[in-house]
Amino acid sequence: MQPIRTFDDMTAHLAGLRRVCRLAVVCGSDASTAGAVMRAVEAGFVEALFVGDCAAVRQQPCVSAWSGGRVSYIEAGSQIEAAELAVTMVRQGQADLLMKGLLHTDTLLRAVLNKEWGILPRGEVLTHIAVAQIPSYHKLLFFSDAAVIPYPTQAQRMAQVGYMAQMLHAFGIDEPRIALVHCAETVSDKFPHTMGYGDICSRAARGEWGRVIVDGPLDLRTACDPVALAVKGITSPVGGEADAVILPDIEAGNLMYKALSLFASARVAGTLQGTTAPVVLPSRGDSLEAKYHSLALAAMSLN
Template structure:
């Protein structure tokens, strides 16, 4: 069973083509490589200097297995912060050689977070990852005023799905962090997510601002906000992307539905790159439906921080954790090149 209809066209293209589809076609003719799936992301990671992730409370089987796989595949190195005795015991059980990683012994979970996040804060590592610790305690370290990763911008979460039937990446936001984003919050979410798209090879992503309907209804405030975001994009107040809303989910991801509904005047006609959800309920339900029904490959990070933050749940698969590390690595490289890391 597939949650998403098959795409007819894919408009992801290499950096440098701007808003001009003809320029995008020209880039393709020149041989520019379009990033289409997580294997492409992993290949891209190997083109630059290896990034390092600090893992807070690394004494967790699934996390250690993921960082071991990431190192083995050349995706990233890791500094493991936590109970060294437990880390080494788990590593031995998994057949890992802990000597291949730097291990910082800190048995107190809160202090382990603090020491790990400070490595990222001080620029000694490129990414920060949650291990065996409650999410609320992990996030406290991210937001710590002294050693955390605040940038002055609101934080948001993005989950990237590999759509095998469309040979494309789809970016879902915010499905895990912001509960009821305001209009201003949604501007920040877009601004946080667009650089993630660029890091994955989509220079000018299409942002579908989702609602239950595709017309403005004053009794449905999310449709009014969606129209306002579209207007802000048209006026150059939101840049680096193409914003269209309100859009129903079918118009955002299904070209056939867009044609059937006669949406020929819309900037997005079933070819969205980013799905911007009205609230965490809609986003999280959609995310879990895709994961549980389709089981598609995905990776998730927290953005708006000084370095990419890998915030996975214990229920996430081994593959999702590895993909999240790879995603964070390409974003870290993009931030470095843009001077934000």
């Protein structure tokens, strides 16, 4: 498998797999969610299961005009009921992916994280992986966490590295390069999260997450720019060619996600990991295209 370097490569790869993922869409009656879902259905890698106010979903032109099959409807009387039904479908193996539509994030996450019938296994870490196609970078850049974990513990950060390595391998990158990011390239007790970077690098070198290169602390420029790395006289196995960066906290992650799309004309996508099925949890401000590519990213992460 050749490494996937663009969003077009990603969707073409999914089409070539001829694998149809069953997608439970919770309250997908808004134009951008319905449009993204129907685009994925038309592309051939999704079967849509709309859960919620089905009459409202059918009012969307992209849905009402579709006659190609692979779309079904499950009625629910409220957002809470829709979230619980969709999560139950995933838990019972009736759906492979879960997507948030026009409902509060907390409503869906309460169902996802329910201790009795939710879809986050005991001991797993819920985290967010985003990917950006940036015009000025020569390949996709993945990063975590922009949406879920405020200040990752050492154990949570190790889980982030593990999920990231799995995702990068799914994108055909045999030996992905992951940078542990800080504002400088030195460990400091003033920034406690950097104190654990050495242990993560050692675990990666021992093969804990398969074939992967992990190094840090690096700042974002030395992680992604070999010239900056050379100018600073730093030697790193990442070599200024990071495939992914693990960011110190949610503030850095969220800022990066929004700054890339707002100021760098990047195309972005994201998905939750750690659950038994990937969860697409878009922001209200995400475009139809971003939601579509998030669906594709989630489909890529399926085993």
